[in-house]
Amino acid sequence: xxxxxxxxxxxxxxxxxxxxxxxxxxxxxxxxxxxxxxxxxxxxxxxxxxxxxxxxxxxxxxxxxxxxxxxxxxxxxxxxxxxxxxxxxxxxxxxxxxxxxxxxxxxxxxxxxxxxxxxxxxxxxxxxxxxxxxxxxxxxxxxxxxxxxxxxxxxxxxxxxxxxxxxxxxxxxxxxxxxxxxxxxxxxxxxxxxxxxxxxxxxxxxxxxxxxxx
Numbered sequence: 001x002x003x004x005x006x007x008x009x010x011x012x013x014x015x016x017x018x019x020x021x022x023x024x025x026x027x028x029x030x031x032x033x034x035x036x037x038x039x040x041x042x043x044x045x046x047x048x049x050x051x052x053x054x055x056x057x058x059x060x061x062x063x064x065x066x067x068x069x070x071x072x073x074x075x076x077x078x079x080x081x082x083x084x085x086x087x088x089x090x091x092x093x094x095x096x097x098x099x100x101x102x103x104x105x106x107x108x109x110x111x112x113x114x115x116x117x118x119x120x121x122x123x124x125x126x127x128x129x130x131x132x133x134x135x136x137x138x139x140x141x142x143x144x145x146x147x148x149x150x151x152x153x154x155x156x157x158x159x160x161x162x163x164x165x166x167x168x169x170x171x172x173x174x175x176x177x178x179x180x181x182x183x184x185x186x187x188x189x190x191x192x193x194x195x196x197x198x199x200x201x202x203x204x205x206x207x208x209x210x211x212x213x214x
Contacts (some may be wrong), residue, residue: 083153
């Protein structure tokens with residue numbers, strides 16, 4: 001079952017800011033911290049990020065309703081079955097997110113894709129560094145079941161991961177950043193990676209670029 005819509009949390013905010021939550025197999029020398037320690041560390045990171053915003057340019061995020069309009073009724077042959085959006089914030093950092101879920105119409109068909117578009121405009125000049133944790137790393141790893149890598153999608157910095165369940169069918173993720181501001185993430189279940197990339201191709205990415213310059 002595909003995970004439910006991702007509600008932005010402290011962990012999600014920290015991930016956008018690149019505060020040490022990106023995992024690439026673990027660090028043998030790392031020590032285990034309690035949930036309380038993790039939360040305290042996350043809040044401290046958010047406090048420092050908010051302080052960094054004080055001297056930077058502040059950009060209000062696009063209304064999530066406008067982002068919802070960018071999520072079409074159909075992608076890669078899958079029909080949109082739900083859509084939602086919200087404006088969230090913590091520690092002086094505000095962002096907008098719109099999400100939609102797509103599923104096959106026929107019962108005998110399978111596959112679903114969830115798409116989210118997040119505007120980190122509220123991060124201002126801090127955004128380029130903190131939008132997505134994988135922006136600051138270089139990953140290229142393969143196993144018998146799949147792979148993960150940092151790459152490019154249509155010229156945008158991107159991250160993709162695929163885990164096979166049966167041949168070229170499995171769970172697939174594609175994330176990329178548009179206009180140094182918008183994080184686009186696609187999560188597919190019982191699909192091919194090509195299906196997820198086709199879905200990304202159905203999004204009006206040029207309109208996102210225009211919004212980033214507005």
